[in-house]
Amino acid sequence: MTILLEQVAMDEGRKVGEGGDGSSANLVLDAGFVVVPEPKVPVSSSGFVAPEINAFGHAFRSYDAESERQKGVENFYRLNHIHQTYDFVKKMREEYSKLDKMEMSIWECCELLNEVVDESDPDLDEPQIEHLLQTAEAVRKDYPDEDWLHLTALIHDLGKVLSLPAFGGLPQWAVVGDTHPLGCAFDESIVHHKYFIDNPDYHNPAYNTKNGVYEEACGLNNVMVSWGHDDYMYLVAKKNGTMLPSAGLFIIRYHSFYPLHRCGAYAHLMDDEDKANLKWLHIFNKYDLYSKSKVRIDIEKVKPYYLSLIQKYFPEKLKW
Numbered sequence: 001m002t003i004l005l006e007q008v009a010m011d012e013g014r015k016v017g018e019g020g021d022g023s024s025a026n027l028v029l030d031a032g033f034v035v036v037p038e039p040k041v042p043v044s045s046s047g048f049v050a051p052e053i054n055a056f057g058h059a060f061r062s063y064d065a066e067s068e069r070q071k072g073v074e075n076f077y078r079l080n081h082i083h084q085t086y087d088f089v090k091k092m093r094e095e096y097s098k099l100d101k102m103e104m105s106i107w108e109c110c111e112l113l114n115e116v117v118d119e120s121d122p123d124l125d126e127p128q129i130e131h132l133l134q135t136a137e138a139v140r141k142d143y144p145d146e147d148w149l150h151l152t153a154l155i156h157d158l159g160k161v162l163s164l165p166a167f168g169g170l171p172q173w174a175v176v177g178d179t180h181p182l183g184c185a186f187d188e189s190i191v192h193h194k195y196f197i198d199n200p201d202y203h204n205p206a207y208n209t210k211n212g213v214y215e216e217a218c219g220l221n222n223v224m225v226s227w228g229h230d231d232y233m234y235l236v237a238k239k240n241g242t243m244l245p246s247a248g249l250f251i252i253r254y255h256s257f258y259p260l261h262r263c264g265a266y267a268h269l270m271d272d273e274d275k276a277n278l279k280w281l282h283i284f285n286k287y288d289l290y291s292k293s294k295v296r297i298d299i300e301k302v303k304p305y306y307l308s309l310i311q312k313y314f315p316e317k318l319k320w
């Protein structure tokens with residue numbers, strides 16, 4: 001099966017100002033029709049076995065178990081839940097859609113990411129480039145033919161550069177952690193849900209019902225999801241005209257949306273394209289979460305392979 005990129009770009013373009021990604025979402029349009037094979041979801045994978053415990057001796061994603069990271073992580077979610085509001089997300093999307101902060105290649109960004117510490121993650125305290133390569137290499141072993149998925153894995157967390165001064169030096173609560181929609185009720189499955197009580201949207205009747213400002217099946221592209229590294233990297237990839245398939249862009253954009261991909265919350269907002277792409281996100285999530293370990297990848301050895309993928313799917317320099 002194939003899809004026409006122009007069609008996808010137009011579909012997304014019609015949602016301008018409605019929680020979509022703004023008016024210049026369709027750079028690809030200029031190139032006319034580009035036929036991209038839509039990746040088929042393979043029946044099953046082999047190799048990678050998800051470990052039962054993380055590097056700190058706990059189950060993965062234990063947000064309440066006492067550990068050296070627990071308090072910091074909980075405080076992170078307290079701030080995240082208080083400050084991420086519908087208006088805040090709208091403002092951030094507008095600001096960062098300008099892509100006027102930096103010009104650099106994908107690989108340069110991978111290297112920059114090493115400066116970033118993620119305070120939201122109970123399972124990881126390794127430099128971020130290790131996580132990128134661990135995820136990508138684990139995916140590559142099980143899905144050797146899906147090179148777009150290897151590259152998606154490599155770049156999925158690059159948006160964390162938002163916390164660096166050159167990108168506005170955003171606080172952690174606006175960069176990392178799980179994401180959730182704004183403009184409708186906060187689902188109970190969201191980590192440390194109790195802190196929403198101090199969020200103004202929680203008390204706003206326009207925003208605190210099941211559907212809130214949305215209609216059933218309106219499509220996630222119409223939904224304001226909390227601002228952070230996911231949506232930023234999606235904007236960067238899309239607006240710089242990446243050739244990644246829509247499943248790759250969906251993974252980048254929603255990989256932290258655990259309430260949806262782990263708990264099935266907000267499923268009523270998805271449209272058919274979201275549902276198809278969610279299958280790939282489920283596959284990806286296993287590698288993103290469970291490849292986090294102390295095992296280092298030899299960067300110099302794998303670098304040429306990833307540089308070739310970057311060249312295939314991205315322009316040499318991107319606007320950030």
Ligand SMILES: O[C@H]1[C@H](O)[C@@H](O)[C@H](O)[C@@H](O)[C@H]1O
Pocket residue numbers: 118120121122157176177178179255256257258
């Ligand atoms: O703490 C982690 C980390 O910030 C990841 O990059 C993000 O994707 C996860 O959803 C989050 O739980």
Ligand SMILES: [Fe+2]
Pocket residue numbers: 156157229255256
């Ligand atoms: Fe992430």
Ligand SMILES: [Fe+2]
Pocket residue numbers: 131135156157288
């Ligand atoms: Fe990740």
